[in-house]
Amino acid sequence: MIARVRTELALEKEFDYLVPPELEAQVEPGSRVKVPFGPRQVLATVVAVADSSPQPNLRPITKVLGGQSLVTPQVMQLARWMAGYYCCPLELALKSVVPVAVRKEEAAWKQQLFVRLLPAPANPPELTPRQAEVLRVLEEWRELPLQAFLKAADTTAPTVRKLEDLGLVAIQRDITERDPYASEHILPTQPLVLNPEQAAALGRIKAALQPLIRSRGGAAPGPEAAAPGRPAATGLPAAIGEPGTFLLHGVTGSGKTEVYLQAIAYALEHGLGAIVLVPEISLTPQTVERFKARFCTGPLQTMVAVLHSHLSGGERHDEWHKIRDGRARIVIGARSAIFAPMDPLGLIIVDEEHEHSYKQEETPRYHARDVAVMRGQLARAVVVLGSATPCLESYYNARQGKYALLELPTRVDDQKMPLIRIVDLRDEMHKQHGPPIFSLKLKEAITQRLERGEQTMLFLNRRGYATSLQCPKCGYVAGCPNCSITLTYHRQAQKLCCHLCGHEVPAPTVCPEAHCRNPGIRYAGLGTEKVEATLAKLFPQARVKRMDSDTLKRKEDYRRVLSDFRVGKIDILVGTQMIAKGLHFPNVTLVGIIYADLSLHVPDFRAGERTFQLLTQVAGRAGRGDVEGEVFVQSFTPFHPAIQYARRHDYLGFYEQELETREQLRYPPVSRVALLTLRGRNEDKVRFAADHLKQLLEPVMATLADPVLLGPAPAPLVRAESYYRYQIMLRCRQMTRLSRELSALAGRLSLPEDVSMQVDIDPVNLM
Numbered sequence: 014m015i016a017r018v019r020t021e022l023a024l025e026k027e028f029d030y031l032v033p034p035e036l037e038a039q040v041e042p043g044s045r046v047k048v049p050f051g052p053r054q055v056l057a058t059v060v061a062v063a064d065s066s067p068q069p070n071l072r073p074i075t076k077v078l079g080g081q082s083l084v085t086p087q088v089m090q091l092a093r094w095m096a097g098y099y100c101c102p103l104e105l106a107l108k109s110v111v112p113v114a115v116r117k118e119e120a121a122w123k124q125q126l127f128v129r130l131l132p133a134p135a136n137p138p139e140l141t142p143r144q145a146e147v148l149r150v151l152e153e154w155r156e157l158p159l160q161a162f163l164k165a166a167d168t169t170a171p172t173v174r175k176l177e178d179l180g181l182v183a184i185q186r187d188i189t190e191r192d193p194y195a196s197e198h199i200l201p202t203q204p205l206v207l208n209p210e211q212a213a214a215l216g217r218i219k220a221a222l223q224p225l226i227r228s229r230g231g232a233a234p235g236p237e238a239a240a241p242g243r244p245a246a247t248g249l250p251a252a253i254g255e256p257g258t259f260l261l262h263g264v265t266g267s268g269k270t271e272v273y274l275q276a277i278a279y280a281l282e283h284g285l286g287a288i289v290l291v292p293e294i295s296l297t298p299q300t301v302e303r304f305k306a307r308f309c310t311g312p313l314q315t316m317v318a319v320l321h322s323h324l325s326g327g328e329r330h331d332e333w334h335k336i337r338d339g340r341a342r343i344v345i346g347a348r349s350a351i352f353a354p355m356d357p358l359g360l361i362i363v364d365e366e367h368e369h370s371y372k373q374e375e376t377p378r379y380h381a382r383d384v385a386v387m388r389g390q391l392a393r394a395v396v397v398l399g400s401a402t403p404c405l406e407s408y409y410n411a412r413q414g415k416y417a418l419l420e421l422p423t424r425v426d427d428q429k430m431p432l433i434r435i436v437d438l439r440d441e442m443h444k445q446h447g448p449p450i451f452s453l454k455l456k457e458a459i460t461q462r463l464e465r466g467e468q469t470m471l472f473l474n475r476r477g478y479a480t481s482l483q484c485p486k487c488g489y490v491a492g493c494p495n496c497s498i499t500l501t502y503h504r505q506a507q508k509l510c511c512h513l514c515g516h517e518v519p520a521p522t523v524c525p526e527a528h529c530r531n532p533g534i535r536y537a538g539l540g541t542e543k544v545e546a547t548l549a550k551l552f553p554q555a556r557v558k559r560m561d562s563d564t565l566k567r568k569e570d571y572r573r574v575l576s577d578f579r580v581g582k583i584d585i586l587v588g589t590q591m592i593a594k595g596l597h598f599p600n601v602t603l604v605g606i607i608y609a610d611l612s613l614h615v616p617d618f619r620a621g622e623r624t625f626q627l628l629t630q631v632a633g634r635a636g637r638g639d640v641e642g643e644v645f646v647q648s649f650t651p652f653h654p655a656i657q658y659a660r661r662h663d664y665l666g667f668y669e670q671e672l673e674t675r676e677q678l679r680y681p682p683v684s685r686v687a688l689l690t691l692r693g694r695n696e697d698k699v700r701f702a703a704d705h706l707k708q709l710l711e712p713v714m715a716t717l718a719d720p721v722l723l724g725p726a727p728a729p730l731v732r733a734e735s736y737y738r739y740q741i742m743l744r745c746r747q748m749t750r751l752s753r754e755l756s757a758l759a760g761r762l763s764l765p766e767d768v769s770m771q772v773d774i775d776p777v778n779l780m
């Protein structure tokens with residue numbers, strides 16, 4: 014038997030090795046192996062097995078890592094697709110489908126000592142009162158990790174050893190799994206009675222699962238067989254030709270999550286597992302708990318594995334193996350959880366599918382939503398994309414019949430959508446003689462909430478105190494030496510910081526220009542720190558807390574602040590978009606968006622869409638309880654369509670008018686984008702390489718439908734982390750063909766040594 018492998022040392026090359034007979038049973042495509050490579054031993058991934066090899070004198074594989082292959086055949090297929098579509102070497106695609114901790118076996122199973130109670134001997138030995146007391150504690154628990162037991166019994170290891178000598182207990186080494194949520198108490202929940210829209214959506218999802226269930230020989234009882242008296246919408250026949258991907262468009266609070274939960278339950282009943290993707294930022298304990306609570310007891314009881322970047326390597330290793338071994342049948346996680354080794358897989362849910370954090374901003378630059386749709390096709394699994402504000406691409410796909418559209422147009426229990434008021438900051442400028450942070454109306458609204466004991470959330474999507482330092486005398490502006498942006502002033506830390514590369518300098522008290530030294534330097538623009546400071550002045554009695562990545566250094570901070578807010582220890586929570594997503598506090602009746610224009614005036618064709626989404630999401634935080642919510646949106650461009658449609662909660666209106674613009678300019682979703690960025694330390698060389706690349710691209714583009722080639726032009730952030738960056742934007746309708754052409758071109762392209770090219774297919778970040 015021959016194994017064909019790839020290593021991370023030699024990209025794009027495959028090597029054959031002999032598989033010794035004793036290892037044959039363990040080697041399959043996807044296995045991780047150790048092989049001799051020159052004088053060294055290196056890790057490699059088996060991509061295929063064969064009977065013979067064209068190469069003579071093969072060396073044998075040294076070792077197979079792990080009992081099972083790390084990459085299941087399905088995930089291997091997915092990695093191959095990714096490598097092709099996103100123009101990246103297969104090794105890099107493979108690298109991102111298995112967590113580092115699993116690949117490197119760095120964090121092997123943690124071993125722990127356990128104390129176990131032994132059956133009482135026929136002649137019980139004499140015990141001291143203290144020993145008897147300790148033993149009684151163990152009688153209650155029967156078995157405990159030693160450390161936990163020492164604490165519970167308030168005793169020491171020698172005492173327990175003594176009990177072991179007496180033959181009363183055993184101390185053993187045991188493999189235990191780290192459970193990152195071990196300390197939480199979870200109260201089980203039952204499925205809710207769905208409203209007709211939810212029931213109809215669930216019925217369609219169940220129907221779409223039928224072909225998969227039938228093909229596995231499961232006796233499918235027919236969707237919703239046991240719900241007499243319910244609307245007939247759920248009794249759909251197994252949909253013929255229905256696409257396997259749904260777009261669940263439901264306003265915030267419309268009960269999408271309950272639909273996910275019941276769809277998962279149905280999949281589990283038929284022996285199928287589920288993957289649930291949520292954006293990293295909303296992967297809060299609250300979200301995870303909702304899933305655990307539903308499946309921690311009852312006939313469908315299963316472990317819910319959690320995968321995200323805040324887990325330790327060891328935790329990630331354990332969670333991954335729970336899935337691989339089939340002990341956890343549900344995975345909930347951020348972007349990379351789409352590669353979880355779940356098999357058989359029935360359902361993939363992508364919640365908040367419009368979120369940009371699903372796009373990985375390093376090679377392979379994949380979009381987890383699109384990978385999910387592809388994985389669904391490979392596994393014949395059903396994919397549900399959910400959002401209150403679907404991205405234009407997804408809604409367009411639904412309109413085109415590529416996805417099936419499911420709608421939840423109202424909040425559950427007929428709660429009203431919050432009232433959104435737009436405040437024209439231009440008027441406030443006159444009233445308050447200068448740029449205001451709080452309009453008079455917003456101030457009044459906050460005062461009211463404080464009097465009524467209700468809570469307020471305020472958003473500003475920028476950290477720090479002031480966004481730039483200027484000298485009014487000589488015109489000096491503090492910029493980053495490495496990047497083409499200004500430095501942000503952080504008052505607490507008394508520093509100027511670059512939010513791109515992290516460069517920091519102490520905040521000056523006089524103009525740093527040698528010939529000027531003017532003490533009258535000014536700080537302009539505002540960030541969350543200034544909002545917090547201003548609140549303290551305006552409302553000295555209020556309990557204010559700021560939440561952004563400056564105040565949250567450790568992972569427990571996030572939980573602590575949120576739980577303080579939940580129990581009412583905080584009146585006003587100020588934050589960046591970090592607090593905009595998925596949170597649910599019934600006592601929040603006021604939401605203020607300090608400056609809505611921030612995301613609007615950026616050089617990106619999605620600026621309007623992003624602003625619409627952000628306003629809608631943020632507004633969704635208000636009035637999730639009994640009292641109706643109120644939202645204030647402050648803006649210098651109050652009549653912008655993104656703001657006006659958000660005010661009216663009119664997704665469809667926004668979609669129609671935005672689509673028209675995109676059609677005129679031939680932007681997605683009517684066209685597709687590939688963004689090529691050339692970067693290097695020497696600007697002339699970068700520009701020269703970009704011009705050369707353009708010449709190579711022109712004939713390629715000419716063969717495609719509706720081609721657009723823009724650039725080369727300096728990127729909006731022309732300098733970042735001391736690299737110059739030039740971009741070429743390509744647009745056309747056939748992305749699969751274009752990415753094939755780009756891969757081929759990248760192969761024969763020779764760039765100056767210190768210039769590199771980055772290909773981004775379907776980019777979300779154009780800066």
Ligand code: ADP
Nearest residue numbers: 205206207208263265266267268269270271425
């Ligand atoms: P979404 O995910 O669309 O924002 P959620 O699923 O979080 O909405 O639902 C909002 C609230 O409504 C939750 O507290 C949920 O438990 C509750 N809920 C959902 N569906 C129902 C239902 N059919 N009946 C009663 N309450 C429901």
Ligand code: ZN
Nearest residue numbers: 493496511514
């Ligand atoms: Zn910088």
